[in-house]
Amino acid sequence: MRRNVKYSAWVLVFLLILPPGIYAQQDSTRTTEGIKNIVTVEEDTHRTRVTVPGAVVEVDDLNDTITRITIGRRRFDIIEKDNRHTRIQMVHKPLEEFKGHWAGFDLGLTNFFFTSPFESGMPDEKSWLDLNGGKSVAVGMNLMQYSIGLQKHKTNLGVVTGVGWTINNYRFDSPNILIRGEDGNTTYRVSDRAVEKNKLVTSHLTVPVLLELQLPSGDNERGFFISAGMYGSFRVGSHTKVVFSDPGGREKEKWREDLNINAFKYGTMVRLGLKWIKLYAKCDLSPLFEKDRGPEVYPWTVGVTLVQF
Numbered sequence: 001m002r003r004n005v006k007y008s009a010w011v012l013v014f015l016l017i018l019p020p021g022i023y024a025q026q027d028s029t030r031t032t033e034g035i036k037n038i039v040t041v042e043e044d045t046h047r048t049r050v051t052v053p054g055a056v057v058e059v060d061d062l063n064d065t066i067t068r069i070t071i072g073r074r075r076f077d078i079i080e081k082d083n084r085h086t087r088i089q090m091v092h093k094p095l096e097e098f099k100g101h102w103a104g105f106d107l108g109l110t111n112f113f114f115t116s117p118f119e120s121g122m123p124d125e126k127s128w129l130d131l132n133g134g135k136s137v138a139v140g141m142n143l144m145q146y147s148i149g150l151q152k153h154k155t156n157l158g159v160v161t162g163v164g165w166t167i168n169n170y171r172f173d174s175p176n177i178l179i180r181g182e183d184g185n186t187t188y189r190v191s192d193r194a195v196e197k198n199k200l201v202t203s204h205l206t207v208p209v210l211l212e213l214q215l216p217s218g219d220n221e222r223g224f225f226i227s228a229g230m231y232g233s234f235r236v237g238s239h240t241k242v243v244f245s246d247p248g249g250r251e252k253e254k255w256r257e258d259l260n261i262n263a264f265k266y267g268t269m270v271r272l273g274l275k276w277i278k279l280y281a282k283c284d285l286s287p288l289f290e291k292d293r294g295p296e297v298y299p300w301t302v303g304v305t306l307v308q309f
Contacts, residue, residue, distance in 0.1 A: 098149030100160030100212045101225055101271060101308065106140030106280060108303020109133060110168050117285050117298045126295055128176040128188050135171040136199075138301045140164055140206075145309070156214040160227060163207055165236075168299060170200040178240050178259055186260045186294030196250065197243035202261060202288075204233035208269060226272040231282065233265050260293035262286060271305075278305035 040051040050057040056070040069076040075091040111131050114122050122130065142164035149158040175195035176188040212227035239256045269282040283300040 096155050098147050098151075098155045098158035098214075100145065100147040100158060100210070101227065101273060101278065101305075102160045102162045102164070102208060102210065103142050103145035103309035104278075104305045105307040105309075106138070106142065106164075106303055106305050108138045108140075108280070108301045110136045110138040110170065110299055110301040112170075112288075112297040113283070113300055114297055116296075117283055117300075119298075126297075128172075128174050129295055129297060130173045132171045132173045135169075137169045137171075138303060139167045139169075140303075141166075142206075142309075156216070158212055160210045160212050161208060163205060165203065166206050166233065167201065167203045168301075170202075170299075172198045172200070174198070177242055179255075180257050180259055184260075184293065186289055191242075191244075194245045195242060196245040197241070199242075200238070200240050200259075202238045203236045204265070205236055206231050206233045210269065210271065212271075224272075224274045226270070228270045229268070231267055231269050233267075235261060235263050235265075260290045261288060262290055273305070278308065279303070280305065 038052065042049040042051075048059045056068075058068040058070075060066045060068075066077060066079050077089045077091060079089070111133050112122075112129060113119050114126055114129075142162060144164075145160065145162035147158055147160050149155055151157050175191050175198060177191055177195075177198060178200055179187060179189050181187040208229060208231040210227040210229035212225060214223055214225045216223045237256075238259065238261050239254055240259070241252065241254045244251045244253070265284050265286045265288070267282055267284040267286070269280065271278070271280040273279065279302075281300075281302045284298045286298075287294075287296050288299055289295060289297070
């Protein structure tokens with residue numbers, strides 16, 4: 001009886017799952033052949049597992065004979081007792097929740113667009129804002145994430161939001177130091193000392209709203225994903241740091257004066273990944289400094305996600 005239940009389950013799955021083309025006569029004119037595992041059988045002492053496209057049949061003979069037939073998110077359990085009493089029950093497997101890609105540790109390189117977003121040309125009068133691209137670093141610690149699935153029967157499309165802390169280090173190539181001028185506007189002064197390092201540091205709390213697509217569905221750790229959307233950031237702090245190289249040694253100075261940096265900014269972001277490779281790019285659509293109180297520059301960043309939470 002147990003063997004009959006096992007074989008009956010296999011026949012049921014073959015009739016429900018295997019496409020008619022498998023049983024059809026093959027075209028004799030074809031010259032190339034592809035090999036694909038249609039049926040996979042795994043056996044041990046008390047258990048037999050058969051896998052076919054779209055379904056799994058598992059027979060367990062340890063105590064009662066239990067045959068489990070899984071088709072999609074439905075599982076049929078055929079339970080045969082020792083007293084030859086057999087019952088069939090259907091189990092509805094819960095749908096996996098959509099999980100986006102925001103929480104993690106980001107590391108990137110940052111620089112400026114001038115005059116307007118995505119405008120790469122630098123006017124001569126703004127040459128004092130020229131950055132050292134290889135040493136201008138952005139660090140993102142995205143600690144909170146909330147994912148919202150948009151599909152009822154799938155898990156590959158959703159909205160991702162959360163909270164992150166972003167620190168931007170703008171390393172200047174020139175020795176000109178950012179200051180707040182007598183008129184209250186952001187400008188610079190030429191140092192009469194040898195400048196070894198000159199940078200502006202800003203920190204923001206960032207809240208994104210991203211639409212994310214994952215392929216394949218339900219396996220976002222190994223598949224491909226891409227997300228795009230907007231973000232808003234609230235300034236937490238800012239300061240300038242200068243390292244002077246004098247004959248008597250190095251000296252560090254830090255100023256936290258108000259440089260008219262916008263308290264709120266917003267921008268656009270794209271994130272994508274495949275398996276363990278995860279990249280991101282973002283650009284501020286609002287200027288770094290307040291309107292008419294400082295130079296018009298728009299920060300942008302490209303980088304990688306080193307650790308995914």
